[in-house]
Amino acid sequence: MIEVYTDGAASGDPGPSSAGIYIKKGKEHFEFAYPLGTTSNHQAEFLAVIKALEICAEYFPGEILSFRSDSKIVVETIEKNFTKNEAFLPLLNEINAYKENFAYVFFKWIPEKQNGKADKLARQALKNSKKDSM
Template sequence: MVHVYIDGASAGDPGPSGAGVLINYKNGEVEHHSLPLEDMSNHEAEYEALLYALHLCIQKEIKMASFRTDSKLIDDAIEKRYVKNKKFQAYLDKALLQIEQFDLFFMKWVPSSQNKAADALARQAIQKSRK
């Protein structure tokens, strides 16, 4: 099973943002993806990172994945299939539609210390967007 680490970051609220995705194929192959985003909140950047990672996995025909995030907001939304803040409903709806394309999908919350690589990729994306 592929492990996918995701993180979103924002330099301000809202501010320049980025998404980081690390895909670990568990065979020694690891991919790093860094996506610059428009000005948005950190929570929106987290959702954008999730959607970007889902898109990458679907594009690569990955059917079984365990996603890791340090965002309780994302983890809770996917687990409960519910958002308190309706501002994020469209993000959740898109994510759930994409998740349906997987044969096996897990979302797991991890502490920030276990998500440093995805965080670094998200921060790199912010720097790219500022250039």
């Protein structure tokens, strides 16, 4: 089973945003940090999950994935497979399409303090993208 920690960050709402992804496979771990452009904080959280699914599709196809996120809105939307927010619907559809590549994918909400590595990566990407735009 692959453990996937995701976090999104945004400076402003909407504003420059980023994704942090920390993946554990046994004793190995992998870190990814991506700028996402201008989005809301919630959209950044969804996009972090999508980026993580893209990575896992490339490196861990067919595996069982255990996602952990400190975003209740993301976890609840994915678990219920429903959102009233039209901005989130295409993101949910993309997540559902990616989930087809894996034996099983489940999502768990975790407190912020348990998501420190993904948070650090997201903040790092946000800081670096701000530097690049100066």
